[in-house]
Amino acid sequence: MSLARSPADSERGMSRGAFWLMLRRIAVFAGCVDMVYLLAFFALGMPVMALVNLLSASMYAAAYVLLGKRRNLPAVALMWTEVLGHAGACTVLLGWDSGTHYFLLVFLPAVAVSRSPRHAIAAMGFVLAVYLGLDALTQAVPVVYPLAPGPLMALRWLSITVVFVMFAYTARYYTQRVHEAEGRLYDLATTDTLSGLWNRRQFLQMAHAEIDRARRHHTPLVLVLADIDHFKRVNDQHGHDTGDRVIQHVAGLMRHQARTGDLIGRWGGEEFVMLLPMTDGDGALELSERMRASVEQIACQHGGVTVPVTMSLGVCEVLPGQSLDHAFKNADAALYTAKNAGRNQVCVAPLALPARPTAPQAARSTVEAQAHALPAA
Structure with a gap:
């Protein structure tokens, strides 16, 4: 019972x-x-x-x-x-x-x-x-x-x-x-009860309103998808309670790095989503890299155990006239590229900006090659 x-x-x-x-x-x-x-x-x-x-x-x-x-x-x-x-x-x-x-x-x-x-x-x-x-x-x-x-x-x-x-x-x-x-x-x-971020339904509702506002005022807008690396391994090795704490830990770090007006939600499982109003590709890349570095540098502590965590991010600038679904596909493709290139890095969808994955330096050339190979929007 x-x-x-x-x-x-x-x-x-x-x-x-x-x-x-x-x-x-x-x-x-x-x-x-x-x-x-x-x-x-x-x-x-x-x-x-x-x-x-x-x-x-x-x-x-x-x-x-x-x-x-x-x-x-x-x-x-x-x-x-x-x-x-x-x-x-x-x-x-x-x-x-x-x-x-x-x-x-x-x-x-x-x-x-x-x-x-x-x-x-x-x-x-x-x-x-x-x-x-x-x-x-x-x-x-x-x-x-x-x-x-x-x-x-x-x-x-x-x-x-x-x-x-x-x-x-x-x-x-x-x-x-x-x-x-x-x-x-x-x-x-x-609100997502575990992370304290917007849930998927609320994020989508607010995101559509932000896209309409960006179109009316001709302002830049960027979508970011983020995923905790090897999250299943955390659950398998430390248990689901520790996995929940990792999600809360990462959500807190992202919220701390975000600016007033940025929308952050939990997309599902270990995946997060951000919509950055009044932000161009360079600004989104800089913010995403700060978040990635913060997650890498500040390990999660739970039950006396230190759990190192890294995160991969895919960045896509929402172009004028582009639908939210199309932006999600591009951001997801950029995230997939970052994952395939070794994780713990940021990749930008090439049609929004030149593909510029960041850190670690050893994987930079591989990421760039795969990013440029993404299908056209």
Whole structure:
């Protein structure tokens, strides 16, 4: 049985984690609000109500600790008990006009995002029943602690303000989580998860847009294909984990050498692709050679093992009116020439530029001869 987690499982885990983090912050906020009410009730000469708020603040502190220990169900039960008991008691003791019944409404955002629609509907129905029951009860029984109009209005406004802030915070918090989730989904759809580079689909989409832009503005554009030399040997000798690390290592070096605006993607397996806007053949050759030298000089380290890596590259200038597919064929042919000439070098497709493979020097003449033998585009 596979224990691997799918992207959907990861998203659900992130969603639950965000929910519990939000609940923990609400526990802190609610506890602070209770302390404000405690001071207000002491100022009004109502010590019993002040002690009720002290008890509520203690319950939120306990819920905060439980959430930190991931004992989520007891924490949620404690918070439900506090809100229902506190809001209900204050509404009965102080009257409906105190506005303390509004605190029952803070359940609604948390309930609405429940993973189970059936549970969410049942919980919202319960809150509604309690709310209506409190309304009916306060109509039937006299106020135990009546307040003067001024303090009563101040208490009601305080309750409204606190609930307003909590609703605003909850809405803002979930909006941020939605934006973050959208960003993660975009990354999953456009980025190669192993190398962190653009995946093939996204690279092609961006490449077509760059080709159209280069045609409109008559600017140079170069396509480069790169391939890690003897990659199968790395997997066979050191294992696929080391092979994955080599791909990440090479991708990081290429990204470090690339300039702002250059497109780099993982084409598949151990092969990479680059599109270099506003770059002529000489500039592309220089950049490709820097990348090749960087890969050769900086060995990959993994699990205490040093893995030397080299890379071959094929460069093709995208000519005006040339399709991306045609450019890929030329770049692939140049890469094939570099591979046949001994690897660890850069070869330029001859119809874009004079064929000028670089390093090592001993293979230069062979590379030039094969590059000039490439078929015409």
